[in-house]
Amino acid sequence: MIELTIISWIMAFLVIGAAIYAIETKDLISAAIAAGVASLVVSIMFLVLQAPDVAITEASIGAGLTMAIFVYAIGRTGRWEE
Amino acid sequence: MNIYFFYLIISILAISIALGLYRLVKGPSVSDRAVALDALTNVTTALLVLIAVLSARFIYLDVALVYAILAFIGVVAIARYLEGGL
Numbered sequence: 544m545i546e547l548t549i550i551s552w553i554m555a556f557l558v559i560g561a562a563i564y565a566i567e568t569k570d571l572i573s574a575a576i577a578a579g580v581a582s583l584v585v586s587i588m589f590l591v592l593q594a595p596d597v598a599i600t601e602a603s604i605g606a607g608l609t610m611a612i613f614v615y616a617i618g619r620t621g622r623w624e625e
Numbered sequence: 626m627n628i629y630f631f632y633l634i635i636s637i638l639a640i641s642i643a644l645g646l647y648r649l650v651k652g653p654s655v656s657d658r659a660v661a662l663d664a665l666t667n668v669t670t671a672l673l674v675l676i677a678v679l680s681a682r683f684i685y686l687d688v689a690l691v692y693a694i695l696a697f698i699g700v701v702a703i704a705r706y707l708e709g710g711l
Contacts, residue, residue, distance in 0.1 A: 546631050546679050550672065553639050557646060564650050572703065576658045579699050580649060583669050586692065590676055595688050602692040606666075610699035618706050 551591055558584040569624045571617045579610040634675060641668045659703045666696045 558581050565577035582605030589598040645668060648661040670693045677685035 546635060547676065549635055550676065553635075553642060557642055560646055560650065570655070572655050572706065573658050576655075576662050576699075576703065577649065579662060580646075580665055583665065583692075583696075586688070587669065587672060587676070590673060590685060590688055593680075595682075595685050598688045599691050602688060603695045606692065607695035607698040611702040614699070614702040614706050 547591055551588070554584050554587050554591070558588070571622055571624060572614065575610055575613040575617065578613070579606055582606050582609065631675070631679065638668055638672055638675070655703070655707060659700060659707070662703075663697075663700050666692075666700070670696075 561577045561580040561584065565574045565581060568574050568577070582601065586598050586601040586606065589595075589601055642665065645661050645665040649658055649665070652658045652661060670689050673689035673692060674686065677683065677689065
């Protein structure tokens with residue numbers, strides 16, 4: 544399936560960009576948002592690799608719950624990294 | 626169905642993802658990044674449905690359903706933080 548190959552290449556570039564930005568930024572809220580995007584893309588990659596149950600778990604835990612907990616923790620501590 | 630139809634849809638989604646990623650990285654404020662995340666969520670849901678159509682397995686639609694239901698929690702948390710309540 545050449546279409547799934549094209550989608551996989553697009554997702555590869557997207558997850559690399561989001562991960563590099565999540566590491567390099569000093570704003571922790573932006574880092575949490577970029578980590579959410581990376582988790583979202585990894586969920587699509589699991590679906591392309593024919594594992595829909597893992598993709599459901601990654602989409603619910605990684606994209607929804609983890610980013611909410613990160614934002615809650617950043618709200619309790621500090622926003623900017625030294 | 627015509628194969629160029631899928632190529633057209635993949636091209637549109639790729640352009641949308643590129644624009645969303647540009648705004649996610651370049652955006653000056655956190656509000657721009659939150660809106661870019663929400664836009665990427667919608668594009669991703671469409672992409673999950675496209676993968677379900679290409680694979681011809683309707684069990685893949687459950688992933689898109691669960692993701693569309695649960696993905697707004699992060700955006701709501703970020704909006705609540707920017708408001709100052711969290």
